[in-house]
Amino acid sequence: MENRVQLIFKRFTKWTIFYTIFVVFAGSLVKVTGSGMGCPDWPKCFGYYAPPFTDAKITWKSNHLYEESQMIIHDGELLIAPLDFQSAVSFNRLNWARYDKHDYNGYKPIHTIIEAVNRWASVLLGFVALGMVVFSFRTSIFRVVNIVFSLAVFFLIGFEAWLGKLVVDGVLNPADISYHMLTAFGIVIVLSAIHARNSSAKSIEYSPLYKKIQIGAFSYLLLQLVLGVVLRQTFDAYADIARDTWVDEASITFYVHRSSSLIYVLLTVITWRIIKVLPKDSYEWKSFKWILIMTVLEVFSGAIMGYLDVPKSAQPVHVILSSILLLVQANLFFRIFWKRNIK
DSSP, X not given: OOOHHHHHHHHHHHHHXXXXXXXXXXXXXXXXXXXTTSXXXXXXXXXXXXXXXXXXXXXXXXXXXXXXXXXXXXXXXXXXXXSOEEOOSSOOGGGOEEOOSOOOOOOOHHHHHHHHHHHHHHHHHHHHHHHHHHHHTTOSSSHHHHHHHHHHHHHHHHHHHHHHHHHHHTTSOHHHHHHHHHHHHHHHHHHHHHHHHHXXXXXXXXXXXXXXXXXXXXXXXXXXXXXXXXXXHHHHTTTTSOGGGHHXXXXXXXXXXXXXXXXXXHHHHHHHHXXXXXXXXXXXXXXHHHHHHHHHHHHHHHHHHHHTTOOTXXXXXXXHHHHHHHHHHHHHHHHHHSOXXXX
């Protein structure tokens, strides 16, 4: 019988998984809408904790108290207040310093809103992950594993936040965005390990073939995700040309990613044939039914991107489906090593 602390820890783990998936989706939405510079500084937004949703806050005002790090856009320049000061009747350039971390100086309210949602979700993710860390020290079952992996998640979230700063400072450098996405996938994998270890659902007895298939499926999915990130970075290089040429321009990168996905589909079919006769209340079947759903949707969204010129709306959907698929596939992978038979 699991105690109350153990149940609270598992609840925090589930919340952390949910917010991680949401942050991945929000980050993808930021990317496809071009909202990454909606907040040109980090961790604040135009120097404010509450982002400016109209241009009133970033337009110079007379007789106004400006606080250190607050920004305005004036005469095509992004300016920052180096110190607190009260503005006079007329604009004095000496009160301001040019923001020198990058040359971006634009403002679009919708971009600021989307980027702000992404950052707020990331902050919330940090808090629930901290709760997971705190309660991991009080768990009685698998305590060492819970502590180590919870701390790993918290560290990766901090690293992800630092990468987010690099993305902004580098004005959405494609390589920085790729590292950002790969780290997010890393967080999903570690969270899946915690979830698989602490789940109290009943497990099946594994055949040698089943183990090999799950190890192969997990490994191959990781490869596909890396190829997908490389392909996204390749598409970024074509941002200034028509979308209907992207697939042709990507050439071998796209076709390898698309065609090799059939190998993962084959591994999924083999898994289904192995476990289709198993009890439907087993951990393996509950996880695998989500793999079936996510695989079908992932292939469908990939086909839409390939045959409909990579529409913007399909990209964030493809990313979030990939994240959920990684989560449940990793569940089956880790369960091979951390099986619990609960009567």
